[in-house]
Amino acid sequence: xxxxxxRLVGACxxxxxxIGLLSGWSALFAADALLSTLLQAxxxxxxxxxxxxxxxxRSSPAQ
Numbered sequence: 001x002x003x004x005x006x007r008l009v010g011a012c013x014x015x016x017x018x019i020g021l022l023s024g025w026s027a028l029f030a031a032d033a034l035l036s037t038l039l040q041a042x043x044x045x046x047x048x049x050x051x052x053x054x055x056x057x058r059s060s061p062a063q
């Protein structure tokens with residue numbers, strides 16, 4: 001994937017998770033919502049990592 005595609009996929013993941021968090025879909029602070037919390041945290045980290053990788057793809061040495 002090129003840098004634009006990585007940034008686009010990462011931004012879509014972040015948008016999906018943030019809309020879910022803001023719409024009340026989240027059970028982030030519920031007592032028995034560990035799986036939901038881990039899923040949302042993992043998706044946020046994945047989205048940020050994809051955007052970061054897409055931004056820094058050009059600065060990595062060509063192989």
